[in-house]
Each structure stands twice: as structure tokens, then as C-alpha cells.
Amino acid sequence: MSDDHHEQAGHERVPGRHRSRFPGISSRAYEHPTDRSALVALRKLTGFDTVFKALSGLLPERSLKLLFLSDSVRVSDRQFAHLSDMLRDACYILDLEKVPAMYVTQDPKPNAMCIGLDEPVIVVTTGLVELLDEEEMRAVVGHEVGHALSGHSVYRTVLLFLTSLALKVAWIPLGNVAIMAIVTALREWFRKSELSADRAGLLVGQDLRASMRGLMKIAGGNHLHEMNVDAFLEQAEEYEAGGDLRDSVLKILNVLPRSHPFTTIRAAELKKWADSRDFQRIMDGHYPRREDDKDARVGESFRQSAASYASEVRTSKDPLMKLVSDLAGGAGDLGGRVKRGFNGFTGQPPKDGPAKDAPAEG
16 A cells, blocks of 8 residues: 555654554454454354344444444544544554544543444543553554454454343344353453454554553553552463462453453563564564465464464463363373362372372472
8 A cells, every 4th residue: 555545544644753664464463363263263153153144234333323423522633633643643554544433432431442343433432541641542542453454343343232232132043042152252252352452552552661551551540650560460470370270260250251351461461472573573574464364274373373372371370271281291190189179289289298190399
């Protein structure tokens, strides 16, 4: 896409400090491997096609737009002009040809979302606008443009609709249990998609500290003078490693009803990616292009996802993940650990002596 096109589209206003631009970048460049595989698995879920087709024909797309026009403020050169500049800039950097509509809606809770079936619409709350500074907000706008480039808005809209009307879907030819299975799968996918969009936000803002500050503010409010990035990341490590198997199960139960991953985990994941060779290659101009998307194979996505999960299990400090890793490696005795009860999974020997399958300390 030529620079002339972007000037015509209103992309000419870019920030003073230099940031790299990524012409023709494919969303595959920043998508978390587990995001892509979760979406493929979601599409294969029994009943999903039926629900998706039904909702695609019945969801009130025009009503949604009219609602925002009537009860929110549309971002433009005359309203929230600084957000308009950020939006055009984000689309310029990620080379998104059509700038999505963007609205600010009155809500004290800091939030942002990208929804819409035919075309993506970005919505940010007043709570978020008031909470974040310019560079932090730039990362958030880039996050939402990343959702738009990845085509996430359609599935996010379906999730919102099913979440709000999950108990009133008698007109869909599926039982409520099936609907809740789809909602659960959608939530699992969307949590993974947030990790992808966080990466897109970093590509747009190109300021890791600002991305981290934004996540910290979302978690702890506008009290940065009371917070510390290193301590915040240590929370994520403590959360992952803490407790025994019972805590691992509670972590899973806690996250199931959520649409977003826990903020500390998002920060840790983003920091890990920012330090990776993959991120540096993108910044150096080496990344997948949209023109090659048609040749991209699903199998490759699954291989990348499997490698990502294997690495996660291998390096995780979570007691459940350590157990999976041990068993996969042929170490340990599951039956023996179950007989000893949950204490067998804590890594601590029982009171009557060391575990028979525990390695001797050197």
C-alpha cells in the first residue's frame, strides 16, 4: 500500500518520535500460537457452525451502530481528536487499509473492545481514557487495531451476545448445555487472542514500558507511584509457582468465567515476547506478509501451538504443569502420588519420610 493512499485515508498525522512501520504485515506475525489453534478448535466444536450462522443472520448489526451513534461519542477530528490521531497512526503502522469506527462510551470501568460482524468497531470507555496517559493509550488503541486486523471482532461479538443471552436462546436449535460449551470455548479462545492483541499494541506503541504501565494501571488504578514493574512481574511468577495441586485446580476454575487473562500474566507474556528473537525480527522488517496468508497451512499453526504448549509445560512452575511434565518424561508414579493424596503433588515429602519416587538430593 502506498504512502499516498494513507495520506488520502487520513494517516498523515503521525507522532514526532520515529517508530517503525510494517507494510503488508500479516496478523500471523504477532498472533500467539495458542490463539490460532484455539480458534481452529473452536470452529470444529460441534454445533458452533449452527450457532454462528444463526447469529450472523439475526444479530442486529445496524442496531448496534445506531446504539453507539445515539448513546456514545464517535471519535473524529472534532471529538476526542487525540484518539483519532492515535487510531489513524495505529492503522498506518499495521497497514490496515480501512480505519475502523471508534466510539467513547460512558463507563467508569476501564475497558476497550473491538466488535462487529460486517466491519470492526472499536469502543473504549471513559474510565480507560481518563486512566491512561498518551503512550499507554496508544498501546491500547494498537491492541484493538490488532484485533481488527486478525478478524477477531466477529467472534468477540458472538461471545458477547451468547454471554448476555445464554439463558434466552431457545430459538437456537441447541440445548443450553451446548451453548454453554460454546461460550466456554469462546472464552478460552478470547483469552488467548488478548495475548496476540497485546503484542499488536507493542508493535504500534513500540514502548514496552508504556504497555506495562497500562496493564499495571488496569490492575491497580492510577497509582503508578505506588507500583513497580519488577514487583508486578514477580506477582505473575508467584501466582504460577505458588501452592499445590489444589491451587492449580482453583486457578483453572477462577479463569474459566473470565474473558481476559489475568493482568499479571498478560504483562509477563508480553515481556517474554518483547525479549524474544521473534519480536526483534519483526522490528528488523522480517515478518509474514498478508500476500502469503493464502499459502499458510493450518498444520503449521498446530505445530507452532504444540511447541508453545510443550515449552509452557516444560518451563512452568505450576504444580499441575510440573506433574504433567514429569509424567510425560517418564518420571514419577501417578498412582503412588494419588495414594499419598494432594500432598504428593506439592513437591514436599510426606511426614513419614521421603517419597519412594522422589530423587535423592545431592
